[in-house]
Amino acid sequence: MWDASKCDLCGECLVRCPYVEYDKEKAAANIQALMDEKDAEILHRCVTCCACREYCPTGADPFDLILRAMEEKKTFPVPPDMAKIFDLAATVPASVSIGDSDKPALSLCIMEGNLPPGAVDGEMFKGMTIVKGGDYFCYVGYVHLGQESPVEKHARQFIDNLAGLGKDIVFLHDDCYAMVDAKIKDYGITAPFRYMHLYEYMRNYLRDHQSRITPLGKKVAYQRPCASRYTPAKDAFLDEIFQLIGVERVNRRYDRGEALCCTGAFIRVYPDLAREIQAKNIDDAVASGADALVTLCPMCDRVLRKPAAAKGLTKIYVTDLCRMALGELP
Numbered sequence: 001m002w003d004a005s006k007c008d009l010c011g012e013c014l015v016r017c018p019y020v021e022y023d024k025e026k027a028a029a030n031i032q033a034l035m036d037e038k039d040a041e042i043l044h045r046c047v048t049c050c051a052c053r054e055y056c057p058t059g060a061d062p063f064d065l066i067l068r069a070m071e072e073k074k075t076f077p078v079p080p081d082m083a084k085i086f087d088l089a090a091t092v093p094a095s096v097s098i099g100d101s102d103k104p105a106l107s108l109c110i111m112e113g114n115l116p117p118g119a120v121d122g123e124m125f126k127g128m129t130i131v132k133g134g135d136y137f138c139y140v141g142y143v144h145l146g147q148e149s150p151v152e153k154h155a156r157q158f159i160d161n162l163a164g165l166g167k168d169i170v171f172l173h174d175d176c177y178a179m180v181d182a183k184i185k186d187y188g189i190t191a192p193f194r195y196m197h198l199y200e201y202m203r204n205y206l207r208d209h210q211s212r213i214t215p216l217g218k219k220v221a222y223q224r225p226c227a228s229r230y231t232p233a234k235d236a237f238l239d240e241i242f243q244l245i246g247v248e249r250v251n252r253r254y255d256r257g258e259a260l261c262c263t264g265a266f267i268r269v270y271p272d273l274a275r276e277i278q279a280k281n282i283d284d285a286v287a288s289g290a291d292a293l294v295t296l297c298p299m300c301d302r303v304l305r306k307p308a309a310a311k312g313l314t315k316i317y318v319t320d321l322c323r324m325a326l327g328e329l330p
């Protein structure tokens, strides 16, 4: 949540924004205008990638400031048919497949249909309780429509529904993990259950089953989801996973703090810019010598499928990559 007391107007947030070219003065002037509750150019240029949240060195959370102003001033030009699109999640029936009592639940929220087939098959996920449907959806996607209020509105019910499972929970969707690990704190809510990210769960599994691993000897480019800006610490688990399965995460321009949005957030709002960003991102992955592009977010996976294929770059979902190392997939 935006904390004006932490902002010293250094401008770092918008100087580093990958979608504008601001110098320190212009960046600081935009933040100052927003602090004064005035309009600012960034409200009309922001693509909602969340990156400035991570860039701010003092933790002032400038993305929250920008997002709330965008919603209030209705500056994100979202097409009318998309403005309430995530409300459709409520129509997706809830489903809980009970697994072994000693294993955690795996939450797929409403993302199963966007996952590659078989993405959560195999020994790693065997025996887990599988949880799906609108009751378990976090609505964080609304930030990509320039809206904060629907996320807050659904937060309490989301946490209560998950708590009702009476299980430890593993989150596959980065948005849901961002909600539980970061956003609910802004709303004064605490999670009354233990939880972890998919990466921590897979790291633990792979560490406990090292004898089953055949190192892949691949070089991969990683597509870091926008929601990871809320939870950057978990990147360490991914690095450990890659180490365990013998994969090199190529050192490319658009990874880690400099990652680009897959463009799913704004492809219908700014289609020309989306095509330009996709091309920069995929070209960078190819130029870095990667054998494949590895995805985590089901939306990134879906959006980048065709652009990667068009440049001859194989796309692999992260669970499939681990299953290859475990000998479950060719």
Ligand code: SF4
Residues within 6 Å of the ligand: 013, 014, 016, 017, 018, 019, 020, 042, 045, 046, 047, 048, 049, 050, 051, 052, 053, 063, 066
């Ligand atoms: S959310 Fe992304 S696009 Fe928007 S101002 Fe921050 S860094 Fe720039």
Ligand code: SF4
Residues within 6 Å of the ligand: 006, 007, 008, 009, 010, 011, 012, 013, 014, 028, 031, 055, 056, 057, 058, 059, 060, 061, 062
């Ligand atoms: S929000 Fe953070 S990065 Fe942006 S000007 Fe303020 S202190 Fe600097």
